[in-house]
Amino acid sequence: MAICESIRQILEEQARSAGFTRVERVKLAIGALSGVEPEALRFGFDVVMRGGVAEGARLEIEDVAARAWCMPCAANVAISARYDACPQCGSYQLQVTGGEDMTIRELEVL
Numbered sequence: 001m002a003i004c005e006s007i008r009q010i011l012e013e014q015a016r017s018a019g020f021t022r023v024e025r026v027k028l029a030i031g032a033l034s035g036v037e038p039e040a041l042r043f044g045f046d047v048v049m050r051g052g053v054a055e056g057a058r059l060e061i062e063d064v065a066a067r068a069w070c071m072p073c074a075a076n077v078a079i080s081a082r083y084d085a086c087p088q089c090g091s092y093q094l095q096v097t098g099g100e101d102m103t104i105r106e107l108e109v110l
């Protein structure tokens with residue numbers, strides 16, 4: 001719910017600065033390590049957006065896989081959790097490079 005509230009806040013601010021009055025569609029990119037539950041987000045979205053610029057907006061969610069830089073392999077690898085080992089060499093010397101954030105990827109507005 002807190003996530004939905006902050007999305008609402010961002011949308012209201014953008015509406016003010018960009019001068020739109022309605023959001024038709026929101027596309028969110030949710031990283032696998034962001035801690036955001038897409039299902040919970042879908043569940044809370046409609047309720048939280050009620051009465052605001054994004055009331056009735058269509059919510060689309062894009063899952064962003066987690067990626068990390070493996071030092072021994074000197075390569076970007078896919079991981080499924082923050083403290084996973086490298087799938088190629090088994091090393092734990094990984095630096096997470098993607099999948100930690102939730103971002104608004106697209107907005108369709110009126």
Ligand SMILES: [Zn+2]
Pocket residue numbers: 070071072073074086087088089090091
């Ligand atoms: Zn590796």
